[in-house]
Amino acid sequence: MEYSAQTDRHYYHLYSFIDRLAEHLDLRLIISRTLGHPQFNHVTDIKSRPQKKFNRLWLFNEIWRAYRQGYRLFYCHYTFGAAVFTSLLTRFFGGKTYFWYCIMLDVLLREHNVSLYSPGILIFRLGSRIIDTFITGSEFMKDYYQQKFNIARHKIIVLPNYIDVSRFTPRPEEKKTYRKQLSLPAQTLIVLFVHGMEKGKGGAQLVPIARSVVKQVPNMLFLVVGDGSEKPEIEREIQHHGLTDHFRLLGRIPNTDIPDYYKAADVFIMPSLYEEFSRTLLEAMAAGVPFVATDGRGGTYSYTSSLQHEFVVASHDVEGFAQKLITLLQDENLRKKMSVAGQQQVENFSEQTVLNKFLEQLVYSQKKTRI
Template sequence: MTSYRPRAVFILPEYDAATGSHFSYIYALLGDAASALDLLVIAERARGAIPEAAYRIRAQRFAFGPLRLLELFVLLLAARISGVRHAYVHYSIYGGLAAWLVFGCTGGRAYYWNCGMPWLYRRNRFAEAAFRFVLRHAILVTGTPGLAVTYARIYGLRPDRIRVLPNGIDVDLFGAAARDSDIRQNFGIAANAPVVFFAHRLSRRKGADLLPDIAARILARMPRAMVLIAGDGPEREAIRADMERRGIASGARLLGSVPQRDIAAYFGAADAFLMPSEEEGFPHVLLEAMAARTPYVATDVGGVREITPPALTPYLAPSGNSERIAEALIDLLERSANERRAIGEIEAAWVRRYDRVIVRDQFIALFTK
């Protein structure tokens, strides 16, 4: 006899089975949750072939905005008529509007995930109005209690209409992959040379414009150090030119995009991880650093302080201050290997609360309680 599974629709802005981004964690979460939920995943855009999965995937066909919105509305309406009670939208504003209209207005539930600092960046007038409408009429899901309070204050939301759901990671799998790293050998980096690693989109939002100055400050104090920069984005060429102008290109390497399946090895090779973002919500990269037992320096923005072990909060720096960020990194790198290992052990214990299995159960509880 098959046990009952609550039915839900999950709307993704994009589906790409070969993604190099943290969307791979969402796919894993959905696969884990499919044992307890009957899931239909609607992808607004899809790249490549859609593989078989534990859940059904439907890729939208239309690219033109109004037609895509109409198509999404029809898909959601069909699901609602068939008895589905829950819709969960990952960031998409138009997905949030359609989910509220079909589910929120007919006795179902429309959840809307948003986790960041959207109040820092203004959209055009229509998009901003639509975003605020979705926040006020759907059930907001965000990453930390502190972010929930901030969203409620800035957007005038009722606290009882907000849920907290952390991001998750397979702690054991990522940690094992990090420990099996051959990156130093591949790049010819000496075993005792300090290595700093950055992995994020090369954009100003992620503090990428600060990387040349941070790297220059580290290399001025520690000439044998190596700064490895993984990622791509609009700041890439400006970063390259700035590093060449400063004469540090041999000590700071642009790696380009690194596939998500390979990223753990870079964390494993690093003595410290760097996240200089001006805006964050609940960054997966810090979960990865902790799972890899790699101490990190990050900017004190969004939910970063809430997910950071107390032992590492002295290494949270103000956003935009490359001098403070570099000094914190140098302090970490000058600590003994035993001291850094002790920090890594603290991280490994702390990140357990965000293990994939725990987050899966919290996600399922949204639809079953």
């Protein structure tokens, strides 16, 4: 885990979740990378080392110390090396290790031109045999790990992503207020993108989508939150196609502030080329913002409703994506209907709902309360 109170990544949701867990458990939090002093209301036992560079030896030592002091349940969030190390401890000396992971590795590696036979993948395959139990976000991803990496199904638990829904829930007439605070036009239709501006997250799709949309819906603005390697090219494309008046590139915005932007938007878009389980879609649903999204090579369907599936298109289908977006922008009643559907669907992924599942499946089933 890494910590920064101003992070724009999904870790911000994890901080709140851990704080809630500490109300039920004797919990020690080990943070591998911190920026600033970690602030929690209920977590009192925190081991952290403020630095930007990851220190594996320090992390392993803290895990060993926790084990010697009686901790027997270990939950590792994305930290693969720590999951392997704790799994070896718990296999030989008793206890249980859980490893959260939700990445389509083969797709990610192809995007970066890395061979599927690289040493990193071989290490992942070997370590997967050692790790006690995998946790992933959906049945889709459970099937993925079984099929791509031969991880036994009985070793994989599905525990979905979550958000604190109350942070994003809008109040009546709030949109005008937030638009004024954010210096956004009151009458313009606003389309929100919140993601890294990278190839895999669909950054390069933004301008081609916009070129089709503005022809039929000229009174609209793309609000782009995020940064990344694709940004310079996107800026050039915006200039080249005369779309400057239809784009605002805002760069990175901390997740603490991000609800304001959802509450000001009319439609959210996620044109990712692949997507395992997007928390940004959950944020949009909680804010009552209808969306158009890509299928994430199949993953998006696993946590959205049947009505929302009508606005999920195949990855790379730029024209299909643009047409779905035009449909939503031109139909206010449809947007309201999608808004209600989203707010109903997101309740399945509220922090409290998933917290209960976490305690039941990972803790109480082991009859231990130290993690």
